[in-house]
Amino acid sequence: xxxxxxxxxxxxxxxxxxxxxxxxxxxxxxxxxxxxxxxxxxxxxxxxxxxxxxxxxxxxxxxxxxxxxxxxxxxxxxxxxxxxxxxxxxxxxxxxxxxxxxxxxxxxxxxxxxxxxxxxxxxxxxxxxxxxxxxxxxxxx
Numbered sequence: 001x002x003x004x005x006x007x008x009x010x011x012x013x014x015x016x017x018x019x020x021x022x023x024x025x026x027x028x029x030x031x032x033x034x035x036x037x038x039x040x041x042x043x044x045x046x047x048x049x050x051x052x053x054x055x056x057x058x059x060x061x062x063x064x065x066x067x068x069x070x071x072x073x074x075x076x077x078x079x080x081x082x083x084x085x086x087x088x089x090x091x092x093x094x095x096x097x098x099x100x101x102x103x104x105x106x107x108x109x110x111x112x113x114x115x116x117x118x119x120x121x122x123x124x125x126x127x128x129x130x131x132x133x134x135x136x137x138x139x140x141x
Contacts, residue, residue, distance in 0.1 A: 048130060
């Protein structure tokens, strides 16, 4: 294994931890989202969970296929009670995910892993869409 190969596995495991964390964060936040605006956010959070789970399933398989041990430890997150704080945190986390997926797609390209490069770019686009949606929500708060 090359240095870049090991770096890619580490990076994908970081992405995987972020996805596990997002699934837990959205589940937690949907339980804490109360009131009329909270009901809207609860619905949004719950609708995003299957998308994040799909990312986690994909990353788990890829890490294993590359010879790594897929992480089962989620990335930690702040447990906030106020709705605006939740959305601000989620926006920050989604933007971080976009940066990481973009960086890891370039690493996959360097290793000649075209399918992985394209899929990571698609996942970056998904997270970018989530961030745009969260930004719009935040502007209205």
